[in-house]
Amino acid sequence: MEFFYREEERRARRRYRLVLLALLAALGGAVLLSFGIGYYPLTPGQVFRAFLSRFGYGGELQPQAATIFWRIRLPRILSAVCIGASLAAAGAAYQGMFRNPLVSPDILGVSSGAGLGAALAIFSGAPGWLIQLAAFAGGIAAVALTYLVSRRAAYTQTLSLVLAGSMVMALCNAGVTMIKYVSDPNGALQQITFWLMGSLTRASLDSLARSAVPMGVGLAVLLALRWRLNLLTLEEEEAGSLGVNVRRCRLLVIFSATLLSAAAVCLGGLIGWVGLMVPHMARALVGADYRRLLPASALLGAVYLLLMDGLARSLLSLELPLGVVTSIAGAPFFICLICKRRGR
């Protein structure tokens, strides 16, 4: 019997390693693919030469190819990878913490807060870096408000957080609508609407670098804490009796998931569904244990968003907003999910 369980353990570990390798390979493939597709298609040979051109090799090459590779597609691809991984990791963590598989990273109002911050900055004519900063600050402020309000509510902590979150979300959305209403229809309004759709067109290496720091911090904390995330899926009292400081643990998770999603939103706008559906796909691949689920979710999120962005750029002759593409892909997935749950 003991042999049997060890054998099963080994099999699970082997399977996990295999999944990670496959995901890494898929990520590599998706990156190569993404360099090639777009308004100005590049062949794999051109991509390779454009890459080498920076280092003085590469031979004959149209000058646009190098510019497209380094100035347009590289920041965009890196942004898609970072945003996808961040949203998926934050979503996986929140689904465990709220003990609800239908939770997404913006449950505490981070996206709405970021939207309000961005709308305010655009309305007052701020430059791009300030819009990004305002969105980030707005997201953090919204979650902080949610957290503070929830501490005064007379329900269990998770329910209080959900209630406070929906209140903050409603407030921020009303603020955004108000700003849109008073904005110049030919200037700020267009820009706000476009920002809220979610897109990677404005990604640059500078904006990516600004978002990468909070993303790195958030992901590092979540990864270090990932086995404890399992314990947060228990009732508060039960987890406490196992020796876990539940409130401190939850606060750490909220902190890092907020850093991740705020940094993602301020880089690419509102890109929905990734944080909700990717953890489910990862769970189907590696099981529920967060020790395996969190790394797998992050990798899968990166691959998924990269592919979605590829679709957004190549589906029609004009580029589709990425947020729209992820929603179109996400809604049927969600319907499948709830139908399967009812059938069980």
Next chain:
Amino acid sequence: MLLEIQDLYGGYGGRDVVRGVSCQADAGDILCLLGPNGCGKTTLFRLVLGALPIRRGSVRIDGREVSSLPPRALANLAAYIPQSHRPVFAYTVLEVVTMGRASHFSAFEAPGTVDRDAAFAALEKLHAAHLANRNYAALSGGQRQLVLIARAICQNARVFLMDEPAASLDYANHQLLMDVVRELAGQGYCVLLSTHGPEDPVSVADKALLLREGQAVAFGKAKEVITPQALEAVYGMEMDVLTVHDRYGAERTICLPVKKP
């Protein structure tokens, strides 16, 4: 004494739900908490587990004051076994049992081979090793309860608190669970369990604590404490306690409500 509760007061907000309860239990003892809903059984558990602040009196486990211990140290003394619940995510049984090891390493560490072996050994102790790789959510209520007991065993605490373990079980599984509880006591654990069955203490427990409105009506050896008078005081209805012999000649106790015709 492994568990000593002395003149304990505590509750929610400013209101005391448990008022002046004292009781003791030693290794190998089963102590049954009996009383109607709202009599303070769950509150008493929360106070023992440090989930609620103690307002007056003391709870000592192994001679150490519970209120002065950090969560991890307390987890090594007392384990809580909730009613079997259905989890949201599909963990394997071994993963659930391994969660009992959380107090054995720091927040940024994960369980290793030692911990998984401890989890497996705990399952073996309950003759449930064959469940190790099954999906916990797909088990029956009785099996899930067994898994939660295994989790408590690998936590290495010596005092077990079971909050109405029978509430979500069917009749046969309830009886089987009581056998497991007796086995645990035989292995030197001290089991504190709350129940709605007035016969549970006499058939299982060494000791019984009868609660009404947060106060102890009676505490002592179950055979001596479970009397018609005590049960009437607790439940507010006329009760008989009968001693009968089953088909194998064993003496059994039955409690039943009676009504004047």
